[in-house]
Amino acid sequence: MAIQLGFYIDQSRCIGCKACVIACKDKNDNEVGINFRRVYPFENGTFTVNNNGTFINNVQSYYLSISCNHCDDPGCVKGCPTGAMSKRDEDGVVTVDHDKCVGCKYCEWNCPYGAPQYNDELGKMTKCNLCIDLLEKGDRPACEGACPVRAIEVGPIDDLRKKYGDVHEVKGMPSASITNPNIIITPHKHAN
Ligand code: SF4
């Protein structure tokens, strides 16, 4: 493979605004219920009550913005019986060919991240293609461009690793050992 593209997510900066989700939906013209990118909230802790009736706040919350991770060992590709789901040699992006897709959803069942999104109208699976059409024109992916706190960056995964390290799994995510996802994360302080 010439290069492998992937995502950097700065979870410590993410404010959970979902601008990335909306930009992705808009770019891909996705109906309600189809979300190539999703933002998951995580909450834990409690409020404790003092003797005088006041509250102590021990609540922690953080967000994780995630899409397809264009994995090195993609369960979706392995699970697809028709060869519709495949990984591109030139950049490692995982795409779905609608001429071959029969809508069986095996890819969805084999993805630990919930990335493939079934489109009822088409009767086909759909998913993030890393905005390869925009990248080919020299533009930036929709999610990256929309994030108001610059918490998303797309690029060659080796370059992202050099800049940001090699954390590819935080609290609340599936084990990275399942599919070797191409995502690098700066964890939120409560997600370590
Ligand atoms: S995140 Fe899911 S859909 Fe994307 S490449 Fe990995 S296994 Fe496939």
Ligand code: SF4
């Ligand atoms: S839904 Fe389409 S892409 Fe997914 S496994 Fe079935 S044939 Fe392959």
